Amino acid sequence: MTRFLLFWVCLLVMGHKASAQRPAYRPVAADLHGSAARGCAETRLRTSVRQELTTPAHRRLMDRYDVKYYKLDLALENNTRAVAGSVRLRARSGGQILDVLAFELHPALLLDSVLVNGRRTPAPRREAGDVSVTLPQAVAANSLFDAVIYYHGTAPNGSSAAIGNALDTRYVPRYDVNVTWSLSEPFHAYEWWPCKQVLTDKADSTDVWITTKNPNKVGSNGVLTRVVPLPDNRSRYEWKSRHPIAYYLVSVAVGPYLEYVNFANLPGGVRVPIVNYVYNQTALSDNKTEIDRTPAFMENFSALVGPYPFASEKYGHSMAPIGGGMEHQTMTTQDGFNFTLTAHELFHQWFGNNVTCASWEDIWLNEGFASYGEYLSLQALATPEAARLWLDQAHEQVQFRIDRITGNRTDTPGGSVRVPDTTSVGRIFDQRLSYKKGAAVVHMLRYLLHDDVKFFRALRTFQTTYAGRTARTTDLQRVFEAEAGRSLGGFFEQWYAGEGYPIFSVRWNQVGGNLLLQTTEAASMPTVTPFFETELDYKITFDTGNSQVVRLRHSKLVSAYSVPVAGIVTGIELDPDQWVLNATGPISRNTALVDIGSAGRMLASVSAYPNPCRDFLALADLPEPVEAVVLDAVGRRVLRQQLSPAASQLNTLPLASGLYHLLLTSTITGEQKRLRFVRE
Numbered sequence: 001m002t003r004f005l006l007f008w009v010c011l012l013v014m015g016h017k018a019s020a021q022r023p024a025y026r027p028v029a030a031d032l033h034g035s036a037a038r039g040c041a042e043t044r045l046r047t048s049v050r051q052e053l054t055t056p057a058h059r060r061l062m063d064r065y066d067v068k069y070y071k072l073d074l075a076l077e078n079n080t081r082a083v084a085g086s087v088r089l090r091a092r093s094g095g096q097i098l099d100v101l102a103f104e105l106h107p108a109l110l111l112d113s114v115l116v117n118g119r120r121t122p123a124p125r126r127e128a129g130d131v132s133v134t135l136p137q138a139v140a141a142n143s144l145f146d147a148v149i150y151y152h153g154t155a156p157n158g159s160s161a162a163i164g165n166a167l168d169t170r171y172v173p174r175y176d177v178n179v180t181w182s183l184s185e186p187f188h189a190y191e192w193w194p195c196k197q198v199l200t201d202k203a204d205s206t207d208v209w210i211t212t213k214n215p216n217k218v219g220s221n222g223v224l225t226r227v228v229p230l231p232d233n234r235s236r237y238e239w240k241s242r243h244p245i246a247y248y249l250v251s252v253a254v255g256p257y258l259e260y261v262n263f264a265n266l267p268g269g270v271r272v273p274i275v276n277y278v279y280n281q282t283a284l285s286d287n288k289t290e291i292d293r294t295p296a297f298m299e300n301f302s303a304l305v306g307p308y309p310f311a312s313e314k315y316g317h318s319m320a321p322i323g324g325g326m327e328h329q330t331m332t333t334q335d336g337f338n339f340t341l342t343a344h345e346l347f348h349q350w351f352g353n354n355v356t357c358a359s360w361e362d363i364w365l366n367e368g369f370a371s372y373g374e375y376l377s378l379q380a381l382a383t384p385e386a387a388r389l390w391l392d393q394a395h396e397q398v399q400f401r402i403d404r405i406t407g408n409r410t411d412t413p414g415g416s417v418r419v420p421d422t423t424s425v426g427r428i429f430d431q432r433l434s435y436k437k438g439a440a441v442v443h444m445l446r447y448l449l450h451d452d453v454k455f456f457r458a459l460r461t462f463q464t465t466y467a468g469r470t471a472r473t474t475d476l477q478r479v480f481e482a483e484a485g486r487s488l489g490g491f492f493e494q495w496y497a498g499e500g501y502p503i504f505s506v507r508w509n510q511v512g513g514n515l516l517l518q519t520t521e522a523a524s525m526p527t528v529t530p531f532f533e534t535e536l537d538y539k540i541t542f543d544t545g546n547s548q549v550v551r552l553r554h555s556k557l558v559s560a561y562s563v564p565v566a567g568i569v570t571g572i573e574l575d576p577d578q579w580v581l582n583a584t585g586p587i588s589r590n591t592a593l594v595d596i597g598s599a600g601r602m603l604a605s606v607s608a609y610p611n612p613c614r615d616f617l618a619l620a621d622l623p624e625p626v627e628a629v630v631l632d633a634v635g636r637r638v639l640r641q642q643l644s645p646a647a648s649q650l651n652t653l654p655l656a657s658g659l660y661h662l663l664l665t666s667t668i669t670g671e672q673k674r675l676r677f678v679r680e
Contacts, residue, residue: 061102084152166191179255219318244468251328253318275316290337347373358470368438500525505585542567
């Protein structure tokens with residue numbers, strides 16, 4: 001507890017010191033209702049109509065070498081998708097002789113030539129986006145080699161079959177500018193430059209050289225080492241990065257930008273430049289207040305999860321009409337600068353860029369944490385009310401789909417954080433699951449440790465252990481298990497791989513100085529994840545207006561507790577601080593609950609017969625009226641009927657033959673029981 005208090009005292013002191021300089025926070029709906037996650041997701045969905053197409057055979061060829069370095073030397077303008085130039089690839093061959101070089105390049109782009117170790121290769125073989133060339137001289141095993149790929153063409157756009165816009169250009173009427181920018185995530189870097197699109201093969205370093213007409217500027221990764229004047233009113237912008245980078249984070253943005261720089265001050269006297277390329281002075285005036293929040297975001301994140309990982313280079317933004325944001329390494333592309341969008345994309349520099357998911361199956365390691373970065377920023381730099389509203393709305397968006405126009409809500413109990421189909425861009429960037437539910441899982445890990453010192457230490461350990469590398473969910477699990485001192489397999493099984501969330505109903509009664517509680521748990525997807533083992537906070541309110549919070553563990557469907565209290569209880573509230581992703585059923589006082597042994601006896605003895613059945617299923621020992629809901633094998637509700645002790649037969653005539661789940665819910669107490677039966 002002492003460490004917990006000291007930790008937050010330090011953060012509060014830092015927050016007060018920064019508050020004198022940062023802009024005052026003015027809550028806007030866009031910061032709280034999920035637009036940052038939605039904008040982040042939709043930029044990929046608009047771009048990524050295509051599915052991953054690389055064949056397993058081609059992937060095996062690409063796995064025969066490890067990329068060390070890329071150098072892009074290209075000509076680009078701010079008003080066309082035309083691209084021309086070369087890409088140098090330095091790599092190390094694997095444990096066998098390399099006689100074929102395989103990479104990816106969209107067929108809309110024409111290959112001029114390929115040189116390997118200075119020798120021109122025969123004509124390449126191209127099948128869709130897969131390119132392979134036979135080497136004029138094989139590369140020995142475990143040897144460095146260089147390849148230079150010359151190409152030109154017009155990057156594809158959405159009007160040509162099922163192709164996205166990895167390189168796009170657009171006019172921005174409000175600011176009277178035209179901008180060209182890239183967005184390669186998840187499978188689309190090959191639409192504007194030849195590369196190896198494999199998450200686990202980060203390049204150790206990159207150079208991006210872009211030649212363009214003046215007065216254009218070019219934003220990209222790393223440090224701008226120089227701008228070289230060239231004939232015909234052109235300049236070459238030479239960007240250099242010496243940090244590992246995933247293929248989809250290599251970026252360009254070309255436009256007649258105005259440069260605006262501010263700085264973040266990190267521990268140890270480290271001063272990080274934040275280089276902002278905005279459309280023009282009007283755009284700067286419109287966005288300066290929000291842009292100026294970025295240093296405080298970076299300082300807060302650095303205090304919580306470790307120093308900004310690219311402090312030796314920079315951070316920054318390039319404006320583009322992208323419809324949200326994209327966390328390009330060291331220079332995010334954004335169309336605007338509302339509070340949570342800027343925080344979200346910046347936190348990606350830790351979660352997604354420094355440590356990258358090793359498979360799209362684990363995209364929540366990028367997007368769930370970046371979304372949680374919004375909440376952390378609201379906690380530290382906005383108001384408690386704004387942070388709580390963000391959390392409430394995040395949980396609501398996991399449990400319901402909300403129509404943007406009508407506001408109508410539709411139950412959405414299913415779907416896992418784990419992405420089962422990594423070829424589907426829509427599933428990878430599902431806002432509800434990868435972003436919001438992912439953030440909820442991060443928040444529950446914080447609750448599980450019940451110690452912010454341990455929680456943020458786990459995040460720092462994750463960052464340092466996997467810095468510049470890729471990681472899977474199992475890697476994060478091991479880090480948190482070390483802090484928790486126990487296995488967390490059950491937690492990750494139910495919250496990462498499982499589906500849905502728990503629903504809690506409570507009966508309570510006060511007997512003398514004891515509060516008796518009977519809590520029944522149901523699940524929104526009982527056929528997939530029938531039970532969630534979790535701790536849960538109970539807020540107990542007394543007639544004096546005072547309250548206390550107790551934390552109780554739920555390890556079975558019906559749990560009974562006796563809590564000593566000093567006062568007259570007037571009400572119970574579950575999970576008052578919204579730690580656990582859950583829904584609340586009836587909470588009611590029941591005077592029949594007179595001792596701890598009476599809890600859980602009401603429906604526990606109910607059984608069903610005959611099983612298998614034909615026309616009717618009878619319920620034996622039914623003590624009170626219930627609602628009976630029948631679910632089929634995939635969780636769809638197929639029958640609902642009210643039953644009572646006097647009428648306890650379920651009519652199964654409307655059902656087809658098969659296996660069914662029966663959920664009984666007491667209409668008096670909310671207690672639930674599940675049974676299974678077969679109709680012949």
